Every structure is written in structure tokens, then in C-alpha cells.
Amino acid sequence: MAAVQETIDQVKKIDVDQYKYGFETKIETVKAPKGLNEDIVRFISEKKGEPAWMLEWRLDAFERWQTMNEPDWAKVSYPKIDFQDLYYYAAPKSTEGPKSLDEVDPELLATYQKLGIPLKEQEILAGVRKQGEPSQIDEDADGYTNMAGKVAVDAVFDSVSVVTTFKHELAKAGVIFCSISEAMREHPELVKKYLGSVVPKSDNFYAALNSAVFSDGSFVYVPEGVRCPMELSTYFRINEKDTGQFERTLIIADKGAYVSYLEGCTAPTRDENQLHAAVVELIALDDAEIKYSTVQNWYPGDKNGKGGVYNFVTKRGDCRGRNSKISWTQVETGSAITWKYPSCILRGDNSRGEFYSIAISNGRQQIDSGTKMIHLGKNTTSHIISKGIAAGRSENTYRGLVSAHRKATNARNFTACDSLLIGDKCGAHTVPYIEAKNASAHFEHEATTSKISEDILFYCMQRGLSEEEAVALVVNGFVRDVLQHLPMEFMAETQKLIGISLEGSVG
Amino acid sequence: MSVAVMKTKTETALVDGFGEIADTLPGGGSVKSARAAALARFAGNGLPHRRIEEWKYTDLKGLMKEALPVVVDGESKTTIADVIVAMGAIGRLEVPRFVLVNGHYRKELSNLDGLNGVSVAPFAQALSSDDAAAALELREEDRGSDAVLALNSAYATDGAVIDVASGSNVDAPLLVVHVRAGPTPRRSVGRNQIRVGEGAAITIVEMFVAVPGSAADGQMNTATEVQVGAGATVDHVKVTTDLGQVTHLANWLVDMHGNATYRAFQYTAGVGLARNQVRATFKGEGVKLDISGAFLARNSEHIDTTLFVDHAVPEGESRELFKGVLDDNARGIFQGKVVVRPDAQKTDGKQMAQALMLSETCEFDSKPELEIYADDVVCGHGSTSAAIDEDLLFYLRARGIPLDEARALLIQSFIGEAIEKVQHEGVREALMIEAEAWLAARSKTNK
Secondary structure, three states: OOOOHHHHHHHHHOOHHHOOOOOOOOOOEEEOOOOOOHHHHHHHHHHOOOOHHHHHHHHHHHHHHHOOOOOOOOOOOOOOOOHHHOEOOEEEOOOOOOOOHHHOOHHHHHHHHHHOOOHHHHHHHHOOOOOOOOOOOOOOOOOOOOOOOOEEEEEEEOOEEEEEOOHHHHHHHOOEEEEHHHHHHHOHHHHHHHOOOOOOOOOOHHHHHHHHHOOEOEEEEEOOOOEOOOEEEEEEEOOOOOEEEOEEEEEEEOOOOEEEEEEEEEOOOOOOEEEEOOEEEEEEOOOOEEEEEEEEOOOOOOOOOOOEEEEEEEEEEEEOOOOOEEEEEEEEOOOOEEEEOOEEEEOOOOOEEEEEEEEEEOOOOEEEEOOEEEEOOOOOEEEEEEEEEEOOOOEEEEEEEEEEOOOOOOOEEEEEEEEEEOOOOOEEEEEEEEEEOOOOOEEEEEEEOOOOOHHHHHHHHHOOOOHHHHHHHHHHHHHHHHHOOOOHHHHHHHHHHHOOOOOOOOO | OOOOOOOOHHHHHHHHHHHHHHHHOOOOHHHHHHHHHHHHHHHHHOOOOOOOHHHOOOOHHHHOOOOOOEOOOOOOOOOHHHHHHHOHHHHHOOOOEEEEEOOEEOHHHOEOOOOOOEEEEEHHHHOOOOOHHHHHOOOOHHHHHOHHHHHHHHHOOEOEEEEEOOOOEOOOOEEEEEEEOOOOOOEEEEEEEEEEOOOOEEEEEEEEEEOOOOOOEEEEEEEEEEEEOOOOEEEEEEEEOOOOEEEEEEEEEEEEOOOOEEEEEEEEEOOOEEEEEEEEEEOOOOOEEEEEEEEEEOOOOEEEEEEEEEEOOOOOEEEEEEEEEEOOOOEEEEEEEEEEOOOOOOOEEEEEEEEEEOOOOOEEEEEEEEEEOOOOOEEEEEEEEEOOOHHHHHHHHHOOOOHHHHHHHHHHHHHHHHHOOOOOHHHHHHHHHHHHHHHHHHHHHHO
8 A cells, every 4th residue: 555645755755865963063082993803902992991801702703703704694785894904992081170060171062952952951061060069050040940850861973982970869769870991990790790691792793892892881780679869871872984883782680670772873973884893791590671762863875875874783682581572663764774683582582573674765875774583582572673674775675583492491582574665666575584493472463564454444434434444553553562662752753753654654 | 693504314315316207207307497496496405494484383304304205107006985985974975086106107997988079188298298397387487486386396296286267157066085005105206287167167186195004104285276267166175185194285375366265175184294384365456265174183183274365455355264173282383474565455365373272281273364454454363272161061061061062062163163164064064074074083082
């Protein structure tokens, strides 16, 4: 069924040339020389003041990376990346203790402003005041009085975590939320135990590269029985030219813990392609739950496909404990190329994995994204809802794997993938792999471009709705259901960000 | 990622063995050079393996342990009675048949009476004509990259060339029966060509069967090219009930022209390793395509169905329904790729693959794939796999039906839904009997 006009108009509105976050911040940075070799790995490790075991870990990963080949199975095409022509480390030059916001580099402030970070948090981000100190800004001055919806932010600028907010409040609850370099110094036992336990160093080409050169990222540990008191969030921004950003996120929810984590990304408009190769590892122990949400809005390149971010990300969650749950929600609107498969290893009995995705491609964007649900434990369940919208000359592929192993008795999966094409120059593809090695596994997969069942429409229309209204009603209900998996704070931002009603995406 | 792989013993034998029999294969000079070229293509690629996406679940390089000798001389002991028995329930239909034994046409076993508007000739004979090399070459360029097809071109001995005259309406189904016979394990390589003229209608049943008492081992490489003329209606059924540890590699290459209707059905049971590939291309607008099938596997049988449906022109309709029953350590594979090309607006495609898993150790791998480049289309696919529904079993048992019977009833109704797709009543009923016999054998061994 063709898209309704309204949707087409709205997609046009977010045409790639109107990328809102395409500004560049001119800030002095410290960079490592271009190229990649053992010395660069050592340089990064030294810059971060890492313990010796960490350096060894990196060097081992680097060695393995050199023997690996770039994967080429995804339905994306791009010129070969010259890994020696990139900067692997760039950090904003630290300005020692400005007294007030007036002394802070106005460029940096402008960046925060554009990103919509509240002033009070800007103070902290710029290092004007430390956590817990009173603010110089009047409570009402920036209209930031509603503290109920608090979000702790870890901002990563190029390669370095700039600062983490609300650290102390979190500490009161026992939650550790800091940059991963800090975690290596303060909590080496946790990092040592869990780093690389979900995504091994040599898991794939980009994961190995990340393991060797990752510069920063976030670390979260929620102790046993604790429900994290606020949403945690990381804001990533690639600013420097020719810079690769390699961040590493590690989240551990101990027994019975709960945490919700948000991730957002933007990059300036550039003619060259930028590389982003992150690794995210989630670990949920017994009865724990992790909710991971992403709004990915890297610069997608211009309408002719010039520039844009290559987003090659390995995200994987391990439901290690019984009754654990990991839920991925992603809104993918940016990047020239997206290669990303947030997965769940359902190891613990009764564990549950969820994947909710909205992927929108426009211009010359190429998205090859999906999920893997690997059922290992008994009575494990997984749920996949993926919506792809392709416009312009873009290619949008859902690629997913659902597998049940011999011992995964009573595994259950339901997958629904919907694609919508706007225009006749784009492509939408569905490539699911369903592997059942167990008779009691119950797998259902469906993918359509016209999702709404005739019965439902008939039912609605029988009650006096026009077909258009009926479609809108059903689609609205469905989309709201997906968007509901995003935390409140993100929902509004997401709606603004994608600037598009999803009405008609299944029509 | 290109990985240099060592040549296996089988691959070496397939390449080296060619020289020994090349002179005895049908066809003159131009055919011989076409065969040599095909073999060179195969030698370049080797057998497909799991690093090749289309062969991810069927690693032929690993699974094909040996290259059996190709039969160059016909075996003559097989009688009509043997053939009828080998054909099972379909053998009871009194319809025209074209019989090949170990890859060679056997006139005395065939019966082509009562076929009006249809000419049937052996492929070996076609190879002796003037444009013989063209007859051997598979038409499309990309087909040259398929190693199994290349092997077929190199070694093909015989098959049926069926021409249906425009406008003729053939009532009785025409059977093309490939019989495997004899105590020595052999490899047969068959090639069929079906050309259906404009507005004609016919039912063709291709069978792959074995005479009871034949060697447990055997290899079959068969390819059938089908040209469905504008407005023609073709029902094309494939029945593979060969016995034993047979490796069965089948290809159907179908081109459908404007407003044609092509209904395909593939029934596969009792085959050690089967790969059924269908490539159907929409060549004209308004074509209706239906490819369905049922596969039944037990022990460590491996049955792979791979479809490639190419909507190259607008206003095509495609339907696929495949149902599989898997027992013991059997493995069922379904790969269905539907491509809708940029101009193929108003395409309507639906696909469903379902597996019923009867044992704890069977496996079903499914990869329904959509590749869509046109926006005004309705396309969908579905795939399910599960064990027998306990609630349904309970319902039947609560009405006094014993467990075994209840189970058999449910399996029958599951598989029956696919077999219902067969248009010809006699063939449909015969297939239902075949499926029931398979189930009966199953419950016997389970007791």
C-alpha cells in the first residue's frame, strides 16, 4: 500500500540537507598522530592512565585485529576505509577550573546550548562547579526547576568522557556511573571481571578494533536489589575531523537490580566520512533488568551521499541470570551507513530479550540493522518489533537471527518486521534467519509491507470509521506501543528529532 | 570474505572423472566444448559451501563425501512392473509417462499414448541437432555461477524435452519418471526442457524414485527449464520419494510470460540429502505464480528448499506455502528470497514456511527474505516452527481418539493444507496416500 501523503511530507521535512546538528565546535584538542600501530595503542592507554593489564588486553586485541578481515556480508556498500588515515584519539584540551560560565570557552557553551543541555548541567560539564556545589545560576533562570525528571548525563566529546552528572546522588543509592577510564582506576575488579565477557576481543573486526583503541565510554554498575533512582544517559558527539570514535559501554545489573540507560549521538556536517565503532556490553544477573535506549542521529551525509558517519557498532546483552531481562529500543535516523545488531544472549532460565526498532533512512543512507536472539536457557522468550522506513535513494535492511539451542526447551519468539518505502528509488529488505534446534521451541516470524489485517480494518470500518481513520487508529496504537518503550525524557526528544509521524508506516 | 579453500576429494573426482567419460556423453563437437566450458566453471568454483550465503545451511562441500560414477550405458533389467511399484501411489494412475532409468530414456518402459498437442523427445536426441550447444547452455548469465548447474551442463545425459503446442489443453497429466535402479551406486545427471505455448494448459509431474532393492547410495543432479508462454497454465509437480542415502540436487529454472499461470508443487520424502532450488522469473505482466510444497524427513535426512522469486515486471502475483514435518535428527531448511525490482509496481507477494517438529533433536532453519525496490507493493512472509499443539491433542483425546491416532490426524491435516494446492485430483490424492504411508511407517517404528 502506498504511503499516505502526510507521512511523505513529513519524511521530506527531515531531508538530509537539513541536518540540525551539523555545526562544528572549534575547540582546541589534544590528538594522537594519524594512523594505527602498537604505539598508538600504548599512547591511548598511557593517556588514560590505565593499569598494565589493560594495556596488555588492548595489545592482544590489536594483534588479533590485524589478522582479521572487514566483514562484507551486510547489504551496504562504501569505499574501503583506510584505517591508517584516521585519528584514533582526540580530546578537548582541559581548561583548568574556570570560575564562572563567563570564563568558559564560548564555543563549548554554544555546543551544549545547541545540544539542548540545561545550563545548570553545562556548568558541571564545563567544570565551573563540581557535583554537589551550589549553582551560581538562579533556579528559575533557566526554567530548569522540575527536578523530578532527573537524568544523569555522561557526555562523550570525540573520544573522551567530558563529565558525568549527578554522580553523588547516584552514589547514595550505591549505583556506580562514571566513565570507563575512571572505572578502570576506581573499580578494576568489576571491569576486569566483566569487560569483554559479552563481546570478546576477537568477536568481529570492529569489536577487535574497538577493544584495541577504545578511548572512553560509560560504566554502570547497579548493585544487588537496587532500582536505579534516575535514568542514566550518555551523549556522544564526534567533533574532530577525520576522527574515529571508539567508545565502550559496560553496564552491569546485579541480582534484582534495574536500570534504564539512554544514548544519543550527533556529529558535525563534514565532507569526509567519520568512523564510529562502539562496543556496548550489558550483563543482567538473576532477576535483573536492563533497558537500553538509543536515539542515533549521527550526520547522515548530504543528499548525494557525501560525508556522513560510518556507524559500525557491536551491541550485545547477556541475560546471564535466571529471570533476567534485557530490552533494546532504538531509533535510527542518522549515519551514512549503519551496521548494528543489538543482541540478547538468553542464557539464564526464564530470561527475556526484547528489541524494538524504528529505522529511518533517507538520502543515500544505508542501514543494515536488526537483532539476534540466542535462546540457550529454558523457558526463554524474545520479542522483536522492527519498523523500517526507506525514502530517497536509501537502502534499509532488517537482518535478524533467532535461534534456539537443543537445551532451550519452551523457547518462544515472536518477530514482526514492517517496511515502508517512500519513493521508487529506495529499497527495503528483510533478511531473517530462524534456526530452531528444539521441538518445544515456538517461533513465529512475520514481515510485511502492509501490516494491518483486513479483519481489524473491517471491524473498525463496520463501526463507522473511514478506511483512512481506521488505518490511522490501528497504526497509532501500534506506534505508540513501540515509542512507549522509550523513557519519557527521550520520547519527546525523539518525536522532535525524527520529526515524522509514523502514521502510514504500516499502511 | 574470500577464503581460499582446499579442493576436496569429491571435487577432484568430479573434475577428473569428466575426461574418462566425456566421449561417451551425447552430443557433437559444439556440445563437447560447451560441456568442457561448464566443467571449467565448476572447477573454478568448487562445490558450494557454508561460506556462500545461499548454501549457509547446506554445506555441500562437507556433505558430499564422494563422486559416484555417472552411468553411461543404460541398465536393462528394470521392468514396467518395477517402475510402477517404484512410483508408489501415483503408479496407479493410468496416464502417459516418459521413463528414464539411471538417467537414460527407456522407450519400452514409457507410454506416450493419448497426448494431443504435445511432443516429447529425449534430451540426448536434442543434443544431436544443429543448435545442440544452445540447447545445453542454460540461458541466463548468472546461472553460470551456480556450481551445481555447471556440473549438470557438463554431465547431463538425458531427460525429457516437452513441447506443448499453443492453445492445446492437455487433460491427462504427463509423468516424467526418473528411476534409480541396480545394486551399484550411481550418479545420474538429467536435464528436462518444458516449453508451453501461448494459451496452452498442461500438468507435468516429475518423479524421482528408486526400484526397491536398489543400492542404498545414489546421486542425482537434475535441472528443468520451463518456459511458460503468455496466457498458458502450467501445473508442475515434483515428487521425490527416492530411497536410501541419496544426494538429490534439483534445479527448476522457470520463465513466465504475460498473464501466464504457473503452479508448482514439490513433495519430498525419504531422501538423505535433498536440495530443491527453484528460480522463477516474471517476464511479462499479470503472471500468477504459486510455488508450494511438503517435505517429510526422519533419521538424519536433510531437506533444503531454496526459492528465488524474481518480480522483474509489474503486476505479478506470487504465493509460496511450504510445510515440513521433521522427526528424529532430521533437518529442514527453507530459504525463500523474493525480489521486487524497481519497476515491478503492484506486485503482490506472500510466502509462508511452517515446520512441525516431532522430536527433540530435529532442526528447522528458515530464511524468508524480501528484497524490495518498488514502493507500491504488498509483500509479506511468515515462518513458524513448533511442536504439535498439546491443546489440540487433548481436544482430540478427550473425544476418545487414541494418542497415536490423534497425533497422526494433526500431522495429516498440517501437511494436507499444502498438498491441497495440487490441482489435479488424482495426483493430489496419490500424494495424500504417500504422506499417510510415511506417517504410518513413523508410528510403526515408534512403537
